[in-house]
Amino acid sequence: MRRYHRKDWLKFREEVIELDGGACVRCGSSRRQGAILQVHHKEYLSGKLPWEYPYELCETLCRGCHAGEHGIVQPFTGWECVGYDDLGEPSGECELCGTSIRHVFFVRHAKWPSLEVGEICCDHLTDTTLASNHMDSVRRFEAR
Incomplete structure (x- = not known):
């Protein structure tokens, strides 16, 4: 998990969020609305560090939608x-x-x-x- 505190990741993360308009691509929540935005890797590539992915394999999700995507909480969409x-x-x-x-x-x-x-x-x-x-x-x- 330490790699998610590195400057490379933080820079990449902000770039993905900016490319997605600063909002969750699922529910539309933004930081202005108090959402905590995270970057989700749509698929995992062996041997790649989190910031070495192509942008198209990443998407901005709010914390709730991200947890739903990983089956941690019941998903809000996709039923x-x-x-x-x-x-x-x-x-x-x-x-x-x-x-x-x-x-x-x-x-x-x-x-x-x-x-x-x-x-x-x-x-x-x-x-x-x-x-x-x-x-x-x-x-x-x-x-x-």
Whole structure:
């Protein structure tokens, strides 16, 4: 870890952050907003020191997005809804917020275990309205 305190790294790090507009490329947070910005190596190259990478193999991430990228904390982005189930009654529990649910949405992420969540949490994780649109359709059908 000492190499990340060397002048070569600190200079390279600032250059990458500047190239990315001084903000996290995932969530857009900047230092002005209080974000702690870090440089993420998109892939690792054997025999290269951290500052010897081409700029295109590095990206600026805030501390939260960087931790999510490495599977340390649950990622904020990159989730995909892969299925749905109607339990028939509210006997399930959203694994994200703990709410009792009847309609379960299955979401996955390449760097985190799959989750079974409710409509709102599915939309939040996937940054879509897929679950709420599906539930609107189900409610219209049931109202007939």
